[in-house]
Structure formats: structure tokens, C-alpha cells
Amino acid sequence: MVSNLLKGVNLYLIGMMGVGKTTVGRLLAQQLGYGFLDTDDVIVKAARKSINEIFADEGEAAFRQLESDILAQVCAYTKLTIATGGGIVLKQENWGYLRHGLIVWLDAPVEILLRRLAEDETRPLLQDSHPEDKLRSILKQRQSLYSQADIHITITETETPEQIATRILKVIPSVLKTQDSQQQN
């Protein structure tokens, strides 16, 4: 069982908006018998405002601070799957928190992200006249940061959230083995 191997270590899902962190994270938590948290949800509940409202009223920098505060608090707990917001990788200090757990990068071509988010109005950074260009420039800025994850999963158009969760669970043992052997050296 993967959950026995993990010994309560948290899983953090990172990656671009629309890739499925929230959807797949919830399934992974169920399959592992873990709790599930989404940093955006925690922020919305605490602020009693939508992400759009926080960006509009307080600005992106204030949102990023709330995001870091949440991350600092959740890493005190174990047995959690945490879906992060796509921009969590931007702050260097966040990596110190993410590294408490196993970091999974969900990656997808921009075309897929764009199709999924075409009708979506809840991502303030995409409320732009050229959402495709915006997504490409955000990805360019973040790609090297996402690539610091422990696990890289590139999803395809037709893969269901269940199939993606299963694929992640399959690769976890090999990553844990590598980390164990690094610690012994």
C-alpha cells in the first residue's frame, strides 16, 4: 500500500491553473485515506471573499501573502493532500514549506488548459483579452520552478482524474526509494 510507504508525508500538487490540481487532489486524498485541503478554498473561507474579490480589493501581493500564511500553517499537519494555487511556486519561502512533503507537478499543454478554462471566470489572472498569450507567458515564467517538483506528471487530453490519481500513486514508491537512498548517503 502506498499509504504505508508514505508514513503520513503530505502530498502537494503544483502546476498551472486548470491542470486539475483541485480535482485530482481530492481523489488522491480519498485513495490514500488522507485529508484534503485546497489553499484557495482555505483563503476564500478565511477572507469571506472570492479569489476575484481578493485580487480586485487587495491586489495579487496580498493574496500571495495569504497563500504563504496558509502553507506555513498546513505543513504542521500530516496525512494531507494539498492542492495549491498555480502561483504558489513564485515565492522562494514557499519551497521551504512544500519540501516538508512530496511535491507533484501536474503538467499539461497550454491548449488543454485553455479549453478547460475557456468559460471560467474565477481565475483573475486569465480575465484578459488574450488568455492564450497570458497562459503561455505565465508558464514561461514558472516552468523552471514547477520542474523542481519531486514527481512530474504530464497529462493527456483524454485521461480522467481517476486515471491521473492512479498514475501518481504508482510512481510514488520509486520516488520515496530514491529519497531514502539519498538520505543514507
Ligand SMILES: Nc1ncnc2c1ncn2[C@@H]1O[C@H](COP(=O)(O)OP(=O)(O)O)[C@@H](O)[C@H]1O
Ligand atoms: N482529467 C480531467 N479531465 C477533464 N476535465 C478535468 C480534468 N481535471 C480537471 N478537469 C476540469 O478542469 C477544470 C479545472 O480543474 P481544477 O481541478 O479546478 O484545476 P486547478 O485546481 O489545477 O486549477 C475544472 O472544470 C475541472 O472539472
Ligand SMILES: O=C(O)C1=C[C@@H](OP(=O)(O)O)[C@@H](O)[C@H](O)C1
Ligand atoms: O496560477 C495562479 O497564479 C493562480 C491560480 C489559481 O488557482 P488554481 O491553480 O487552482 O487555478 C488561484 O490561486 C489564483 O487565481 C492564482
Ligand SMILES: [Mg+2]
Ligand atoms: Mg485549484
